[in-house]
Amino acid sequence: MIARIQPFLLPLATFVVALALSIIPLGDRMAPFRPDWVPLVLIYWAIAKPQHFGLLAAFAMGIALDMLTGSLLGRHALALLPIVYLSLRLHLRIRVALVWQVTVTVVLMLVLYHFLLFWIDGVGQRAIPGPITWAPLLSSALLWPIVMFALGGFGRDNVKAT
Amino acid sequence: MPAAESGKRSTATALSIRLVLLAAVSLTMMILDHRETAFLDRVRQVASVIVYPVQVGVDQPFSAWRRASESFASRAALLDENARLKSDLRDYDVRLQRMDTLEAENDRLRAMLDSSQRVAGRMLVAEILSVDPDPYRQRFTINRGVLNGVYVGQALLDADGVVGQIDIVDALTAQAVLISDSNHGLPVAINRTGLRSIALGTGETGLLNLPYLTNSADVQEGDLLVTSALGGVFPPGYPVGRVTVVQRRPGQSFAHVLASPSAGLDRGREVLLVMNADEVGLTAANSGPAEDAR
Structure with a gap:
């Protein structure tokens, strides 16, 4: 039993931690730079364990994030689905890519994620704050290599840090 | 293959x-x-x-x-605080004595005018959770939900004035929108003149905008804004903020009026939820001395 659920323990723990980090108070200065924790871990697990974590996990995490942030129910879910879909489709190629290439790919996915959120806000006629919306891209790009290696670098051991 | x-x-x-x-x-x-x-x-x-x-x-x-x-607060600090609270309480007791007679008189006058009575709503204390949902919206989460009788549109006050209203109710928590949220508008009246207007949030914690006051409107810096209860959400007569900037612009029909909220929107830990706000009669608010000066 323990052996059956054991491979899921670390991913589930990172999902909970990502949700907690998404709402932890950062102060007014830092809050716009809050990294996109949930997309980062979802992309990681979609690439590392595509057979276990895919679109359903993305949907569930999106709804949880909507509950926590009080946005329209389904807003984050809709924005997360395409990027996890891309990660699943490209996971074999991303796994063998160099770290900087993976980072660029992830940042491009996050651009799509933020664009979708931005678009949903526009359709829902919510006030849009301006270019500072894109600040999380910076912190997320810096954090991605750390997240990637902390979680095991897709389980491969031939990763070169170049 | x-x-x-x-x-x-x-x-x-x-x-x-x-x-x-x-x-x-x-x-x-x-x-x-x-x-x-x-x-x-x-x-x-x-x-x-x-x-x-x-x-x-x-x-x-x-x-x-x-x-x-x-x-771990020191004994001296606690003694200080205790003394201060005691003297505050004495002050408020004295004021309350006058309040009782005023309220009775008010009720009598209202009965004569045949208008509805103000309901002193029951209050529920809620604590703000230290979570930070969205940096671009002036919102917070409180530790009371539908199981505590919280409902959508419920007014939130603190010791100094109006804080906001409930937007989303979950089972054990609820999310509130502050009056300074850029999507929030609050019907207010200027306490000095009774002139009614709407205070819009700006997205900045310390700033409210009153865009619908004409250049000729009787408004001064330092005027107290109170809730007018026209929206039916907030009980009437609670302080909202003070007017800080009045600029009359000859080229335009509306004056540039800003106010700062009196409630501690970014420092409070506890807020009061007004229960039974639906019983607050709208007619009670419609008796300002001045009609719309527009």
Whole structure:
């Protein structure tokens, strides 16, 4: 039993931690730079364990994030689905890519994620704050290599840090 | 290998179908949520129980730190605070004595005028959780939910004035919009003249905008704004803020008027929820001395 659920323990723990980090108070200065924790871990697990974590996990995490942030129910879910879909489709190629290439790919996915959120806000006629919306891209790009290696670098051991 | 190739393609197709299905579900939920369907509210309340531990887990270290710093406060500080509270209480008791007679007189006058009575709403104390939902919206989460009788549109006050109103109610928590949120508008009256207007949030904590006051409107810096209860959400007569900037612009029909909220929007830990706000009569608010000066 323990052996059956054991491979899921670390991913589930990172999902909970990502949700907690998404709402932890950062102060007014830092809050716009809050990294996109949930997309980062979802992309990681979609690439590392595509057979276990895919679109359903993305949907569930999106709804949880909507509950926590009080946005329209389904807003984050809709924005997360395409990027996890891309990660699943490209996971074999991303796994063998160099770290900087993976980072660029992830940042491009996050651009799509933020664009979708931005678009949903526009359709829902919510006030849009301006270019500072894109600040999380910076912190997320810096954090991605750390997240990637902390979680095991897709389980491969031939990763070169170049 | 054609078999492997087609197998790969069919998993890809299955994946695409699931993407489309789940995206359709998300879109439907958003549309239902936008229209504020009762069904989705129930879904939200059930699902909120699942994410509640995350909120409490994030809040716990912060509130533990507050409790710890309270219990390690020095004896001298506590004595000081005690003395201050006692003298405050004496002050308020004296004022309250006058208040009782005024209230009785007010009731008598209202009975003569045949207008509805003000209901002194019951209050429920709620604590703000140390979670930070969205940096671009002036919102916070409180530790009371539908199980405590919180409802959408309920007014939130603190010791100094109006804080905001409830926007989303979950089972054990609720999210409130501050009056300074850029999507929030609050019907107010200028206490000095009774002139009514609307105070819009600006997205900045310390700033309210009153865009619908004409150049000729009788408004001065330092004027107290109170709730006018025209929206039916807030009880009448609670302080909202003070006018800080009045610029009359000859070229335009409306003056540039800003106010700063009197409630501690960014420092309070506890807020009061006004219960039974629906019993607050609208007629009670419509008796300002001056009619619209527009």
